[in-house]
Amino acid sequence: MTSAHAITLKTYGAVFTALLLLTALTTGVAFLDLGSYFNTVIALTIACAKATLVLLYFMHLRYSRPLTWVIAGAGLFWFLIMITFTMSDVLTRETVTGLIR
């Protein structure tokens, strides 16, 4: 059977509450000055936690077949490749041109 039966409304309610709390947390933390680096890391970590909750429970990924995980993972993996490779270029351009000179 598909996944939908495996999750109760109570679980959905708990996930919903967690998502609201994380929204409050990310908004609150944004007002603390932790240095722009840590502010960004914390904001993205909380966003990833929220997205994971939505994926696992609302989208039933936790109870889905391995093949579904492969597709979801492929989307994520492709995105990470694009960000990593592009930023490794953008963020090091000045260093590299400096070396060539």
Add this chain to the structure above:
Amino acid sequence: MSDSRLVHAHQFDDAEQQRDAASLGMWIFLATEVMFFGGMFLGYTIYRSMYAEAFAAASNRIDLIPGVINTTILILSSFTMASAVYHAALGRGRALQISLLLTIVLGAAFLGIKLYEYHEKFEELLVPGALFSFPAPFSAAAEIFFSFYFAMTGMHAVHMIIGFGLLAKLLFDARRGRYSAGYYTPVELVGLYWHFVDIVWIFLFPLLYLLGRHL
């Protein structure tokens, strides 16, 4: 009527395999959606790495309250969508219809607030173009930030409008008793789509609204 939907198409072994295939197809579509939005997130990342201070200053000009309210509304609509799938799977037609209707209402509330926010941006001259105005020294880079703001929230809003059409179709069919515990695949697939749109917003909210709040 609805029982005839239990019969699977000839290329599938059984109804369960047919349902799994449909769900997998939806996940593949969502993976392409990651690529679609991914390009904009990448562009945002590049320009933010180049103009970090200007992005933070520009972000502070966005009113936080409507953003927080909208995030809450969208999470709530994801909950009502999840409960729609839940009730559909148990064959509870009435609860399914109510959940779908709530999801539509919440989605409309989100877009209404978004409209108010856009209107605010026009009044404050924060819409990229000839009238754009932002104090020096960040005026040029702030315009880039707001270009991303409108492109990303705009494409997100387009996805929600498409979601309305899908939800309306589900509600229409649910009222005619098209779904049962044995067949509710469309409800499940639209649910996946709606939750994906929610995830996009989960990332847009901190990246657009919360950048420079501590400054």
